[in-house]
Amino acid sequence: MSRVFHRNPRQSYPVAVRGEGAYLVDRDGKRYLDASGGAAVSCLGHSDRAVIEAIGRQLERLPFAHTSFFTNEPMEALADALIARAPESFDKVYFVSGGSEAIEAALKLARQYFVERGEPQRARLIGRRQSYHGNTLGALAVGGNQWRRRQFEPLLVAATHVSPCYAYRGKEPGEGDAAYAERLGKELEDQIQQLGPANVIAFVAETVAGATLGAVPPVPGYFKRVREICDRHGILLILDEVMCGMGRCGTLWAFEQEGVVPDLVAVAKGLGAGYQPIGAVLVGRNISAAIAGGSGFFQHGHTYIGHAAACAGALAVHRRLHADGLLARVAPLGSVLERKPRSAFAGHPHVGDIRGRGLFWGLELVEERASKRPFDPKLRVHARVKAAALEAGLMCYPMGGTIDGRQGDHVLLAPPFIVEEPQLDELVDKLGTSIQVALTEEIRT
Numbered sequence: 001m002s003r004v005f006h007r008n009p010r011q012s013y014p015v016a017v018r019g020e021g022a023y024l025v026d027r028d029g030k031r032y033l034d035a036s037g038g039a040a041v042s043c044l045g046h047s048d049r050a051v052i053e054a055i056g057r058q059l060e061r062l063p064f065a066h067t068s069f070f071t072n073e074p075m076e077a078l079a080d081a082l083i084a085r086a087p088e089s090f091d092k093v094y095f096v097s098g099g100s101e102a103i104e105a106a107l108k109l110a111r112q113y114f115v116e117r118g119e120p121q122r123a124r125l126i127g128r129r130q131s132y133h134g135n136t137l138g139a140l141a142v143g144g145n146q147w148r149r150r151q152f153e154p155l156l157v158a159a160t161h162v163s164p165c166y167a168y169r170g171k172e173p174g175e176g177d178a179a180y181a182e183r184l185g186k187e188l189e190d191q192i193q194q195l196g197p198a199n200v201i202a203f204v205a206e207t208v209a210g211a212t213l214g215a216v217p218p219v220p221g222y223f224k225r226v227r228e229i230c231d232r233h234g235i236l237l238i239l240d241e242v243m244c245g246m247g248r249c250g251t252l253w254a255f256e257q258e259g260v261v262p263d264l265v266a267v268a269k270g271l272g273a274g275y276q277p278i279g280a281v282l283v284g285r286n287i288s289a290a291i292a293g294g295s296g297f298f299q300h301g302h303t304y305i306g307h308a309a310a311c312a313g314a315l316a317v318h319r320r321l322h323a324d325g326l327l328a329r330v331a332p333l334g335s336v337l338e339r340k341p342r343s344a345f346a347g348h349p350h351v352g353d354i355r356g357r358g359l360f361w362g363l364e365l366v367e368e369r370a371s372k373r374p375f376d377p378k379l380r381v382h383a384r385v386k387a388a389a390l391e392a393g394l395m396c397y398p399m400g401g402t403i404d405g406r407q408g409d410h411v412l413l414a415p416p417f418i419v420e421e422p423q424l425d426e427l428v429d430k431l432g433t434s435i436q437v438a439l440t441e442e443i444r445t
Helices: 049-061 073-084 099-116 137-142 146-155 177-195 222-233 254-258 285-292 308-322 327-345 381-392 421-438
Strands: 016-020 023-026 031-034 090-096 124-128 159-162 200-206 236-240 264-267 279-284 351-357 360-365 397-400 409-413
Touching: 031 421, 049 308, 073 090, 073 279, 073 308, 090 099, 090 285, 099 137, 099 200, 099 236, 099 264, 099 279, 099 285, 124 137, 124 177, 137 146, 159 177, 177 200, 177 222, 200 222, 222 236, 222 254, 279 285, 327 351, 327 360, 327 421, 360 381, 381 397, 381 409, 381 421, 409 421
Parallel strands: 124 159, 124 200, 200 236, 236 264
Antiparallel strands: 016 023, 023 031, 090 279, 264 279, 351 360, 360 409, 397 409
């Protein structure tokens, strides 16, 4: 009997013992194609020698030095590398140990920024329905997935939520992208006016919606409209690129493709590629200057922020993406990944939508394609797909509650940047088999 309090205490898990590129291998020797990077984490696969050796060298030199006493060389070098490839409005990086911590830090930075400016009345946050920003209480508060929020609601800070940019279900018949973006912008504007513009800290959004919505990209012009509204009211724009950033969508920052720059951006997952836990917040110079020139102290911190070995690993990941050209593979491979599922599932009666960018794609599963009617949540189709996929030797990332936290099922795909085209064929073939097994007539009835 396992003494581990697993995510699902009722489930028995295979034991992973080693990684080989795009594959994980369990104790029985079974190989699994990691087509989701775990949760869009393992962008370099599972056995990158350059990253492993960089971490090892750092552990031999300096495993840990608390950041209330010291800085360290890998942390300084990683911050320099990230800022060098970021828009000029960013000048600092705050390191943490994961995505939820990154969002928490961003929220506190945003709040403290306004306190330093003499605007302590700003205490409201606006997020989007069906968003996911992490499982800490602040991250859950701005997140909009009702299933994750419900039992912890009494503990959450005040946040309101507007509609996500979810074209498949959000656009009205005959509505174009520009009109849809404008309508969503008006909804945000109305929410700000209802709360009082002088009371709002920030609007928080995933640049490309990830786990709970299923790789949904924004329509053109949406974030430009959001940026304009935030600027007009002096509200900060916090973008969550924990899942979609660090090259996953084809550019280092997913927001590059939107023609906007946020005030704060949270990254994690692909930052360290799974080799060590790490996350970060890139901080706009207006925010860092307000705090440095005011109280002079960011009132926040964790024991393992800026961990030397984690930063050394992330710096090696960064070099692999840029100096070794792995980031340049994402866009062309992403075109292949888009084409293959569209071809394989074009006429599938239960695949309603295929959407995404780069090596970040989602398939939304429906009971009836024409009406977009979702499956009965009691069937737990997403869980059946995941189980069938594991049986077939495939790791994908299915999720339920796509539409409203209860209804809807999707499958998220986020293969590593080292993936080869034959492995994408294997991915699509095994995914097709898994969906077929999960959607048998017996299940549907």
